[in-house]
Amino acid sequence: MVFQPRTIIEPFRIKSVEPIRPTTPEQRATALSKAGYNLFLLHADDVLIDLLTDSGTGAMSTVQWSGMIQGDESYAGSRSFYKLEQTVREITGFKHVIPTHQGRAAERILFGTVCNPGDVVPNNTHFDTTRANIEARSAEARDLVIAEGRQPSYYHPFKGNMDLDALRATIETVGSEHIPLCMLTVTNNSGGGQPVSMANVRAMSELCHTYGIPFFIDACRFAENSWFIKQREAGYADHTPLQIAQELFSYADGCTMSAKKDGMANIGGFLALNDDAWAERCKNLLILTEGFPTYGGLAGYDMEAIAAGLHEALEEDYLRYRIRSIAYLGEKLLAAGIPIVEPTGGHAVYIDAKAMLSHIPPRHYPAQALCVALYLAAGIRAVEIGSVMFGRPLPDGSEEPAAMELVRLTFPRRVYTQSHVDYLAEALEYTAHQAENIRGLRIAWQPPALRHFTARFEIV
Ligand code: F0G
Secondary structure (H helix, E strand, O other): OOOOOOOOOOOOOOOOOOOOOOHHHHHHHHHHHOOOOOOHHHHHOOOOOOOOOOOOOOOOHHHHHHHHHOOOOOOOOOOOHHHHHHHHHHHHHHOEEEEEEOOOHHHHHHHHHHHOOOOEEEOOOOHHHHHHHHHOOEEEEEEOOHHHHHOOOOOOOOOOOOHHHHHHHHHHHHHHHOOOOOEEOOOOHHHHHHHOOOHHHHHHHHHHHOOOOOEEOOHHHHHHHHHHHHHHHHOOOOHHHHHHHHHHHOOOOEEEEOOOOOOOOOOOOOEOOOOOOHHHEEEEHHHHHHHOOOOOOOHHHHHHHHHHHHHOOOOHHHHHHHHHHHHHHHHHHHHHHOOOOOOOOEEEEEEEEEHOOOOOOHHHHHHHHHHHHHHHHEEEEEEEEEEHHHHOOOOOEEEEEOHHHHHHHEEEOOOOOOOHHHHHHHHHHHHHHHHHHHEEEEEEEEOOOOOOHHOOEOOO
16 A cells, blocks of 8 residues: 555755744734834734735745855846746746846836826736836726636635636727736736636637737746646646646736745846837836846846746645645634635635624725734734725725725745644634624825835724
8 A cells, every 4th residue: 555645744844944933912012003003014023923925935945045156146148147037938938038126126117118198907906016006107907807706705716817708898998009918917816816727818818919919927926826727727637837837828928027926036026028129118127227137136146046946836746735735724714614715825815804804894994903903812914905905095085995805814935834824723713703802993194005015003
């Protein structure tokens, strides 16, 4: 008989450790009130388990660290750039590879180059920086995810899919001349980290190209999306994640990428695209604000880390463990009666705070209130993806709430182990029992844009 383990283990051992420090409830209460109940404003040392983001928070491998020492820091023509370029070309097939310091820099350069006032950019769901970069061009960022993608407890294997009828209607109404490009975010972060199917990518590509509109992928979590396609879409079980990623990118004209996610690096990103004229204009803007096109604001060693990381993100053992860790927490929360976005996505478990804290109306930010409660109870830092992040001010001074009020428990890559996850589940169960005592918040101060980063709150 062959040993068939039920446990999917972390496919690595730990070579270097970083202590984390428990705090007392009193210390947490003081820290939080100083931070205006905004968890972005906490000192990270006051956080025990940090699930704010999976962005740049991962642990690098021995291969990545050893690559870093080989980084070529030449201003122009760095060997490390060519290594990165070759890797990105192998995975995406795109002709031009433009490094940037992170994903939003790629977005700013792309939209700053091709987007004009009054334009509309459709996406399944724009991430906050993508939306903000489009709006900074006085253009509209329009979210057109399928209806199932907006219903937290509705099971659909590819809840990140684009609503193609809505996309066609948008193109017909707006006119293709006012749509510089269409985007698709894989996985759909703001919609629960949900994947997009290959069939949907293919169909969207055909639709865009029928109207002569370039099709771009927001590729931050392309490897995780590829794993879901392998698991859930007929015909892909025998494909490697790399082959799936290659096919996915083959339908697109370009991508923006934050290498802080599936690039497995602590910093970095890129813009990759086929069009020569657009690439030329993007590089000119890059030189103005990021740097010469063979480093784009990165050190040579960063480009080494990304080149190695992009391959590691596509390793099957890693993806199996990664997606399983998220599902494991999701199962524990469901067993405890905590409502989450189902099925669990690629990089995070999303709690449906609207359902869990039904006594708090959206105008008092139930998801933010839950983040606050979770930190106070257990030193866990989660992030609100709800009306604080996406609420829209109305002329009468009120606010249009976001479609969903979610709390994202985001898993850094290769950082926490199963006992950390068990602790999380316990803490959430405890918080759920206290749910009726949790109070809403109101905004005491906010900046004009991207308010979730710096706003200050008061307890209602
Ligand atoms: N697109 C998506 C889908 C993202 O999730 C992010 C970042 C970006 C673009 C921007 O990339 O941070 O490198 O500038 N998401 C992080 C998060 C910050 O927490 O989800 P960046």
